Amino acid sequence: MKFLSTSGNPEKVTFREAVLRGLAPDKGLYYPETIPELPSRFFNEMPQMSLPEIGFEVLSPFTNEDLESKILSDIINETLNFPIPLVELAPSTYTLELFHGPTFAFKDVGARFLARCLGYFANQGEQITVLVATSGDTGSAVGHGFLNVSGVKVKILYPSGKVSKLQEQQLTTLGHNIEAFEVSGTFDDCQRLVKEAFTDRELNEHLTLTSANSINIARWLPQSIYYFWAVARLNMEPPVISVPSGNYGNIAGGLLAKAMGLPIKKFIAASNANDVFPQYLASGQFNPRDSVKTLSNAMDVGNPSNYPRILEIYDKLFEEITGDIYGISCPDEQTISTIRKIKQQYNYLPDPHGAVGYYGLEKYREQYGSQEPGIFLETAHPAKFHEVLENVAGTRVNIPEALAAALGKPKHSIPLQPDLGEFKKHLLR
Ligand SMILES: *Cc1c(COP(=O)(O)O)cnc(C)c1O
Numbered sequence: 111m112k113f114l115s116t117s118g119n120p121e122k123v124t125f126r127e128a129v130l131r132g133l134a135p136d137k138g139l140y141y142p143e144t145i146p147e148l149p150s151r152f153f154n155e156m157p158q159m160s161l162p163e164i165g166f167e168v169l170s171p172f173t174n175e176d177l178e179s180k181i182l183s184d185i186i187n188e189t190l191n192f193p194i195p196l197v198e199l200a201p202s203t204y205t206l207e208l209f210h211g212p213t214f215a216f217k218d219v220g221a222r223f224l225a226r227c228l229g230y231f232a233n234q235g236e237q238i239t240v241l242v243a244t245s246g247d248t249g250s251a252v253g254h255g256f257l258n259v260s261g262v263k264v265k266i267l268y269p270s271g272k273v274s275k276l277q278e279q280q281l282t283t284l285g286h287n288i289e290a291f292e293v294s295g296t297f298d299d300c301q302r303l304v305k306e307a308f309t310d311r312e313l314n315e316h317l318t319l320t321s322a323n324s325i326n327i328a329r330w331l332p333q334s335i336y337y338f339w340a341v342a343r344l345n346m347e348p349p350v351i352s353v354p355s356g357n358y359g360n361i362a363g364g365l366l367a368k369a370m371g372l373p374i375k376k377f378i379a380a381s382n383a384n385d386v387f388p389q390y391l392a393s394g395q396f397n398p399r400d401s402v403k404t405l406s407n408a409m410d411v412g413n414p415s416n417y418p419r420i421l422e423i424y425d426k427l428f429e430e431i432t433g434d435i436y437g438i439s440c441p442d443e444q445t446i447s448t449i450r451k452i453k454q455q456y457n458y459l460p461d462p463h464g465a466v467g468y469y470g471l472e473k474y475r476e477q478y479g480s481q482e483p484g485i486f487l488e489t490a491h492p493a494k495f496h497e498v499l500e501n502v503a504g505t506r507v508n509i510p511e512a513l514a515a516a517l518g519k520p521k522h523s524i525p526l527q528p529d530l531g532e533f534k535k536h537l538l539r
Pocket of ligand 1: 215216217246247248324354355356357358359360361408409463489490
């Protein structure tokens with residue numbers, strides 16, 4: 111399998127090259143030149159398979175040129191060493207808890223897979239500098255994934271004052287080969303700085319840069335695995351799956367799974383007030399704009415970077431995209447009332463992102479009278495947002511020990527203006 115850039119450069123690269131580069135030289139995102147269809151044997155056996163076994167079958171068509179079976183299965187076993195339970199809240203209503211990894215958000219799946227792939231490829235000798243912009247959860251997942259990996263330095267950029275206290279502590283207290291930059295700007299500024307750094311000639315002469323954002327193919331591909339896993343657990347008619355979305359890497363993983371043959375009735379792209387993608391589904395116009403701050407801050411993205419990959423999956427056919435995806439935007443007031451509602455109705459405490467997902471599922475069901483099983487993804491542990499939940503739902507949230515530990519450590523961050531010149535000085539010093 112080779113990979114192409116979404117910006118149209120005809121150069122085909124291997125998985126290894128795509129992972130090491132992160133972004134393509136023409137600033138496009140890598141995507142697979144063809145989407146493999148998995149055999150019916152696999153779909154029949156899926157309910158009996160373990161999560162890593164499913165992961166192996168799903169990823170090997172993409173990686174088999176660069177990762178031998180044994181290496182891939184080792185990497186996947188280390189990546190998916192935590193459970194992903196499908197929890198039944200009511201008949202036909204489920205949540206897929208993606209937050210049981212070490213940093214308590216779904217980003218652990220992609221970040222751990224990427225870290226292990228890069229670590230394996232870096233063994234071939236080079237010092238690698240990983241740049242990562244975070245709206246909250248990516249930074250700690252990536253930092254944790256790379257902590258003390260030799261040959262790799264990680265630079266995390268996060269928007270000052272726009273991540274939760276716990277998230278900030280998680281990403282500024284790692285130390286060692288992990289450095290955090292506190293950018294006076296938005297997530298989009300952080301993402302722009304990373305993109306500019308990649309295409310800066312001077313930086314590329316001195317450093318081997320790569321990206322750990324969902325623009326990296328090794329973060330994106332493994333995010334399709336748990337869709338197979340969820341459908342296998344459900345073992346019912348094709349479900350509707352609601353994905354709380356910001357940069358659209360998670361849902362793009364699900365769309366890829368469907369294109370590989372996984373039966374899914376409909377995807378719900380559930381955004382907060384940053385609703386560029388739902389607007390696109392409604393109008394056909396993709397108009398990125400500045401992000402606004404919301405309660406579900408990990409989705410405060412005004413220019414969802416995986417949009418070009420979604421276009422590629424559907425050969426840019428708008429009718430096919432709108433046929434598979436229902437878009438919805440959930441304002442903060444609705445996020446709050448939904449948290450309360452889920453708590454009351456199911457005695458289950460969602461985090462604000464999961465609540466946005468549930469809201470999307472409910473709106474879809476109302477609009478279409480849908481009876482299919484519905485799954486909403488729980489993308490973060492509620493304790494990561496305990497202040498919000500305590501304020502709006504009046505519930506005490508138990509904070510897992512590993513999270514509480516981060517709160518007690520001293521914060522180390524480097525203040526940064528959203529300016530490439532200043533960032534370069536730090537990188538080259
Ligand atoms: C990153 C994140 C999202 C959004 O995922 P995308 O792949 O960027 O759409 C949703 N919820 C949480 C908790 C996140 O950390």
